[in-house]
Amino acid sequence: MSFFTTLHRWRLRHMSEQTMLLLLAIVVGLLSGLAGVVLKTLVHYAGALVTQLSTDSSIIPHHSSFIIIFFLPLVGILLTVLFVKYIVKGDIGHGLPGVLLAISRKRSKLPPKNMYTSLIASTLTVAFGGSVGLEAPIASTGSAIGSNIGRWFRLNSKSVRLLLGCGAAGAIAGIFKAPLAGILFVLEVFLFDLTATTALPLLLSSLTASTVAYFLMGTGVQFNFTIGEPFALSQLPYYMVLGVFCAVVSVYFLRVTDRVEGWFSRRRNPWLRWVIGGLILGLMVVLFPPLYGEGYASLSTLLHGSSDTLFTGAPYQAFADKLWAPLALLVLLIILKPVATAATIGSGGVGGTFGPSLVLGGLSGYFIALLSNTIGLPPQNTANFALVGMAAVMTGVMHAPFMATFLIAEITGGYGLLVPLLTASAVTYLCITPFERHSIYARKLAERGDLLTHDKDASAWHLLNMQSLIETNFVVVRSGDKLLDLVDAIQNSKRNLFPVLGDDDKFLGVIVLDDVRKIIFRSELYETVTVDELMHPLSEGDLVRSSDSLSDVVEKFRVSNRYNLVVIDDSERYLGFLSRANTFSAYRRFISATSDE
Numbered sequence: 001m002s003f004f005t006t007l008h009r010w011r012l013r014h015m016s017e018q019t020m021l022l023l024l025a026i027v028v029g030l031l032s033g034l035a036g037v038v039l040k041t042l043v044h045y046a047g048a049l050v051t052q053l054s055t056d057s058s059i060i061p062h063h064s065s066f067i068i069i070f071f072l073p074l075v076g077i078l079l080t081v082l083f084v085k086y087i088v089k090g091d092i093g094h095g096l097p098g099v100l101l102a103i104s105r106k107r108s109k110l111p112p113k114n115m116y117t118s119l120i121a122s123t124l125t126v127a128f129g130g131s132v133g134l135e136a137p138i139a140s141t142g143s144a145i146g147s148n149i150g151r152w153f154r155l156n157s158k159s160v161r162l163l164l165g166c167g168a169a170g171a172i173a174g175i176f177k178a179p180l181a182g183i184l185f186v187l188e189v190f191l192f193d194l195t196a197t198t199a200l201p202l203l204l205s206s207l208t209a210s211t212v213a214y215f216l217m218g219t220g221v222q223f224n225f226t227i228g229e230p231f232a233l234s235q236l237p238y239y240m241v242l243g244v245f246c247a248v249v250s251v252y253f254l255r256v257t258d259r260v261e262g263w264f265s266r267r268r269n270p271w272l273r274w275v276i277g278g279l280i281l282g283l284m285v286v287l288f289p290p291l292y293g294e295g296y297a298s299l300s301t302l303l304h305g306s307s308d309t310l311f312t313g314a315p316y317q318a319f320a321d322k323l324w325a326p327l328a329l330l331v332l333l334i335i336l337k338p339v340a341t342a343a344t345i346g347s348g349g350v351g352g353t354f355g356p357s358l359v360l361g362g363l364s365g366y367f368i369a370l371l372s373n374t375i376g377l378p379p380q381n382t383a384n385f386a387l388v389g390m391a392a393v394m395t396g397v398m399h400a401p402f403m404a405t406f407l408i409a410e411i412t413g414g415y416g417l418l419v420p421l422l423t424a425s426a427v428t429y430l431c432i433t434p435f436e437r438h439s440i441y442a443r444k445l446a447e448r449g450d451l452l453t454h455d456k457d458a459s460a461w462h463l464l465n466m467q468s469l470i471e472t473n474f475v476v477v478r479s480g481d482k483l484l485d486l487v488d489a490i491q492n493s494k495r496n497l498f499p500v501l502g503d504d505d506k507f508l509g510v511i512v513l514d515d516v517r518k519i520i521f522r523s524e525l526y527e528t529v530t531v532d533e534l535m536h537p538l539s540e541g542d543l544v545r546s547s548d549s550l551s552d553v554v555e556k557f558r559v560s561n562r563y564n565l566v567v568i569d570d571s572e573r574y575l576g577f578l579s580r581a582n583t584f585s586a587y588r589r590f591i592s593a594t595s596d597e
Contacts, residue, residue: 021159025166025201028149029208032142032170036209037216039119039138040175046127047293069129070286073344074278076128080121081274081348092117095136095352096189096441099143099168103190104445108161109151114144121350129285129292131340133355135175139185142171146205158592162201165192169202170209177213178410179206181403188400189441227416229381238380239420242368243392243427249334249364250357250396250428251435254443256338257345257353264346277347284340289313290333291340295359299390302366303383327374330367334360353440357397358390365389384417392424396432399439401425466550469583470567470576476501477531479508483519484526486511486534497564499574500535507543507566507574509535543568544578553578 050072084092095118102110118137126134146167150160165186173182183202186192192202267273285291290298290310301309310329311320319325341356369385372378387408394404405421438446475493477486479502489498496513511534519525544553544565556565557580567575 017155017159020153021155021162021201022204024149024153024155024163025204026208028142028146028163028166029170029173029205030212031145031149032138032167032205033174033209033212034216035115035119035141035145036138036171036174037213039123039134039141040217042119042123043126043134043294046123050127050129066286069292070282073129073131073281073285074274076125076130077274077278077281077344077347077349079124079128080130080350081270083121083124084117084348084350085270088113088117088121092121092350095140097445099140099164100190100442100445102143102147103161103164107157108147108164110144110147110164112144112148115141115148118350122352125344125349125351126293129281130344130349130351131281131285131291131293131295131337131356132344132349132351133294133353133358134351135172135354136352137350138171138175139168139352139354142167142169142209146170162198165190165198166201166205170205173206174209174213176407176411177210177217178407179203179210181407181410182206182209184403184406185400188403189398189439191442227384227387227412229384230416231384231420234378235380235420236423238368238372238378239385239388239424240427242365242385242389243424244431245368246361246364246389246392246424247396247428247431249360250393250432252335253338253353253357253360253393253397254436254440257342257440258443260339260342261346264343270348273347277343277349280343281340281347284336284343287315288329288333288336291336294355295337296355299359299362299386302362302386305383307366307370323374327367327370330363330370334363334367337363353397354394357394357440361390361393362386363389364393384420387412387417388420388424391421392428395425396428396436397440399429399433399436399442401429466546466548466553466567466578469578469586471579471582472576474499474577476574477511478502479532481531482527483516483529483531483534486516486531487520487526490516490520497577498531499566499577500531501574504571505573507568507572508532509537510566511535538566542566545570546575550583553583557583 084090090113092114098114099110102108118141122132122134122137125132143164144167146163146165147160150163155163168190169182169186171182172185173179176182183206186202187194192198264273264277267276281291289312298310301307307326307330308320310326310333311317316325337356337360341351341353344351363386365385365388366382368389369380369382372380373382391401391404391408394407395401398404401422405418405425408421409415409418436443474495474497475489476499477489479500486498490513498511498513500508500511502508511531515536516534519529541556541560542562542565544556544567546567546569553565556562563580564577567578569575
């Protein structure tokens with residue numbers, strides 16, 4: 001008897017489901033927090049080692065350092081591709097879109113390998129200069145930890161889904177030491193509902209992960225910054241302008257990453273993708289060093305008021321003191337960061353867009369403030385604008401205004417910028433939703449109808465599989481058959497409906513048992529009466545096509561008041577029947593399985 005079987009039996013006898021769920025939420029928070037610490041530590045030391053080896057003049061001549069930096073991303077992506085192909089030997093998963101798909105379609109089940117593969121692969125990618133973030137890999141890792149722990153302890157699908165969310169919340173909370181942001185991430189990105197059932201486990205997991213991160217990594221946060229200049233009401237219009245600008249940047253980010261990744265996906269040869277993407281990225285990081293790796297180092301220097309470091313190591317470093325040079329460089333970085341991110345992912349690297357959206361937002365906010373200061377408008381605090389820009393672009397890319405707002409508030413250690421954060425995020429969100437209805441993680445799933453949203457009623461009809469509800473245990477008769485053939489069909493059937501088919505199985509109509517009861521025992525009619533005489537042709541309102549959505553089926557049930565609808569394909573061939581009872585029973589089961597209460 002396995003350990004988990006013994007533990008499961010003990011738990012059933014001595015512990016309630018809710019108590020077990022709370023304990024497991026703490027365990028998931030502990031493990032996801034540890035995973036975040038491990039990932040950050042690995043990337044820090046591996047990246048530092050790679051950088052030292054590539055810049056140490058005693059090892060590499062100074063004039064050759066550019067060549068080394070040029071090839072570093074190519075090497076990192078190659079190591080990632082080899083790891084996925086020969087060690088994982090399969091798909092490493094699709095990051096957060098894969099987690100959303102698992103929630104919608106796979107009863108929140110994630111493969112056990114997802115608990116470690118993203119950690120290793122993203123370390124190889126980012127440590128060698130891949131221009132992606134670590135937050136999405138760690139969030140998907142935490143999700144996999146929660147999902148598998150829930151399944152190991154044989155919890156129901158609703159509890160497994162909640163533990164999956166606890167893992168993601170713990171991962172984000174641990175990596176930023178921001179428990180509230182971790183909870184809001186799950187509510188807004190994973191589209192969980194905040195209820196009495198979900199609130200406490202998510203809170204326990206986030207707090208546990210944050211505590212682990214504080215204990216192992218100290219009290220410093222990712223962007224250690226204290227707000228020096230308080231917000232003034234007169235600055236509000238400028239933050240609204242920033243919100244509009246960040247909406248434009250967000251749309252650009254979404255469209256460019258989608259198109260560049262799509263271009264790479266159409267290249268069938270993975271080695272060709274690796275070479276093209278690695279060389280493009282290598283050239284970009286040589287010309288624009290802030291694009292190397294996550295980009296948080298450059299962002300931190302901007303928060304402390306210095307743009308000179310953006311020029312460090314660049315071929316055009318001598319132009320740093322020119323008046324318009326920082327503005328021009330910021331524009332180029334804003335344009336190129338999405339390309340670098342998409343090239344990294346498209347060529348085989350593993351990483352996320354969470355970090356790049358933060359970096360892009362910081363660049364955008366700093367640019368607007370610097371532009372205002374340069375052209376003679378009232379001076380603006382560049383650090384404050386960079387922070388607000390981070391929240392605004394994250395809102396536009398991830399459609400998570402509250403998570404973005406409170407993440408920045410938590411990592412800055414206060415709420416002095418709460419009003420501009422909320423204002424810019426709201427403006428960005430309002431501006432971007434007419435162009436992009438879903439987040440970067442959910443947009444493709446939504447296009448395919450695979451996204452579970454807060455509207456569980458609408459999601460049910462989109463996500464239920466109509467093919468699985470089609471009943472095929474009806475005995476068919478053919479056009480031209482005699483009453484005798486129908487009698488034989490009645491003897492072999494347990495149903496009271498008999499579809500009539502013509503050539504190529506095309507549906508012609510249906511015979512109802514009640515309509516023939518009076519003649520089925522009149523043997524003298526067996527050879528003279530045909531099924532065509534007894535058949536009821538059905539109107540379009542009684543037919544369902546296989547391409548119809550279940551919401552269309554529900555409407556036809558309502559209008560026709562039928563208990564059964566015939567299902568045909570686009571060529572009018574008969575497929576089976578849908579019953580009202582089975583369809584609505586499946587709907588109720590879906591709502592029960594996905595509801596957070």
